[in-house]
Amino acid sequence: PKRTLPKHIILKKNEDFDRIFQNGQAIHKDDVSAFFVNAAETKVGFSVSKKVRTKPQRNRIKRRLRELWRLNWQEFRLAHHIVFLGKPAVLKATFANLEKEFCSLLKEIEQSTIHY
Numbered sequence: 001p002k003r004t005l006p007k008h009i010i011l012k013k014n015e016d017f018d019r020i021f022q023n024g025q026a027i028h029k030d031d032v033s034a035f036f037v038n039a040a041e042t043k044v045g046f047s048v049s050k051k052v053r054t055k056p057q058r059n060r061i062k063r064r065l066r067e068l069w070r071l072n073w074q075e076f077r078l079a080h081h082i083v084f085l086g087k088p089a090v091l092k093a094t095f096a097n098l099e100k101e102f103c104s105l106l107k108e109i110e111q112s113t114i115h116y
Helices: 014-023 055-075 095-111
Strands: 025-028 032-038 043-048 080-086
Touching: 014 032, 014 043, 014 080, 025 095, 032 095, 043 055, 055 080, 055 095, 080 095
Parallel strands: 043 080
Antiparallel strands: 025 032, 032 080
């Protein structure tokens, strides 16, 4: 079995990101924020705070977020388009702590019932 994220669930278009940021709900944690709207199928996008200046740091944050999603998303019943926004603290946090925070974020998304 492949251990990569399926390409068809990744959000890539700027319009999709803008729509979710403008119309979606937001949940903020110390290291990661999530913006989401209800949808028929789960799709996910990854972004990084503008406070992270260098490209290698931004890419590292996105890689960590993608891996957290890949390892944990199947434990939750999600029908949302979600954009995860990584903050600078992701670079310093341990993977175990990030995973705990990420899972609590997914649980909150799973329990949300507001429709747009």
